[in-house]
Ligand SMILES: Nc1ncnc2c1ncn2[C@@H]1O[C@H](COP(=O)(O)OP(=O)(O)O)[C@@H](O)[C@H]1O
């Protein structure tokens with residue numbers, strides 16, 4: 215029989231990617247396109263939904279063409295996406311009513327403060343597993359309804375649809391036939407009750423969001439529908455959906471409770487599988503849905519860091535210390551240690567476990583002896599310290615000690631950073647050969663739904679390790695470093711003045 219492939223569409227914050235995987239879980243073709251980031255005001259981040267779609271569909275076509283196959287050779291499509299990013303469009307014309315408001319956007323921080331002042335934090339947390347923060351979709355949806363002329367009226371008349379990026383892509387892939395999402399994406403909206411697995415009526419009332427705009431919530435692995443024939447000259451089943459961090463957890467095959475992964479991309483996202491019961495965090499982590507497959511919901515604890523690789527981007531494009539991101543490694547190697555310099559990369563506030571939208575970045579401990587090598591090292595270490603904070607919170611919440619952390623994402627190619635990460639953790643950091651675990655997770659979810667793979671056991675054998683980083687640093691040096699980091703974080707919290715909030 216002719217070989218078939220699974221097409222994974224990975225719609226990320228800075229680029230749209232399409233990858234063809236074969237039955238061995240190997241990448242056989244990749245296409246990628248960056249697209250425009252819009253920063254209309256300080257703290258605001260938007261994308262053009264039409265550009266999200268056009269970039270995604272063009273890379274899908276390119277990946278298929280590069281391999282020299284056609285739509286007929288694709289067994290299924292899996293979709294994975296930047297989460298929380300919010301789009302509202304017209305049900306009739308499919309025209310977006312406003313740009314996509316991106317997860318990093320802080321415009322609703324003040325509104326979140328008002329809700330906190332009303333004492334709503336705990337109730338929202340119990341229902342959704344989330345912190346009351348501008349990061350999630352709910353307050354972004356409300357902002358569009360309240361601020362774009364005519365939109366609330368049209369929403370109340372049932373004329374509009376809301377979706378996260380997965381929902382938008384499936385709407386476009388099916389020419390408006392399907393308005394769906396999966397549980398992992400729904401669990402990031404601040405509108406979904408992770409215990410009842412329904413949109414929450416009380417929260418919809420609180421945020422004043424009409425239920426008619428919400429998509430239908432499905433499992434993460436099932437056949438939702440087929441692509442319109444005009445796109446790939448044939449219909450292809452769409453059979454997997456997961457938010458990108460949950461997809462990476464699945465792609466890393468962290469399918470048992472206590473298994474965890476961290477993705478070092480634009481941000482850093484640490485997720486631990488907690489099994490079929492939600493674990494409510496006492497340490498400012500999120501409780502989120504990992505996936506639903508074969509009728510069973512799996513939960514995860516998550517720590518989200520807003521600026522990970524983005525700090526490296528700033529060193530490259532803002533401070534212009536290096537030409538490329540990988541160059542940070544050689545520059546950092548020009549010095550034996552950080553020389554007392556700490557970079558807290560709170561460039562868009564701090565996520566877990568601090569949740570301070572008003573923190574700002576700081577480079578501290580600079581002396582006349584500080585070189586660009588120290589700054590580069592402090593940047594890479596600053597990313598690793600943030601993940602260290604997440605691990606400490608996760609150990610406390612889950613009771614799991616001496617994790618073994620599976621890592622992925624573009625920035626985990628940096629060996630110096632991974633070694634430092636293992637050093638301060640005091641346990642092993644394991645890097646797989648395929649760093650595209652997000653797309654792989656989406657491919658697995660789709661492939662399992664159409665019987666391309668029989669079950670998870672069949673795909674376990676596909677995991678190949680590239681390198682294991684083992685802790686080497688002396689305990690007293692670790693303690694000294696961590697104490698410097700804590701001091702530095704303390705200096706940048708709540709930095710923004712009251713009148714600028
Ligand atoms: N060798 C490296 N060292 C440090 N950072 C890197 C390296 N390679 C890539 N990065 C950083 O990783 C990020 C890209 O990772 P990626 O997983 O593609 O991100 P995303 O999916 O969030 O767009 C960028 O922020 C880039 O600066």
Ligand SMILES: O=P(O)(O)OC[C@H](O)CO
Nearest residue numbers: 226227296297317479480
């Ligand atoms: O697109 P990424 O890889 O930066 O991931 C973004 C996250 O899903 C935001 O929660």
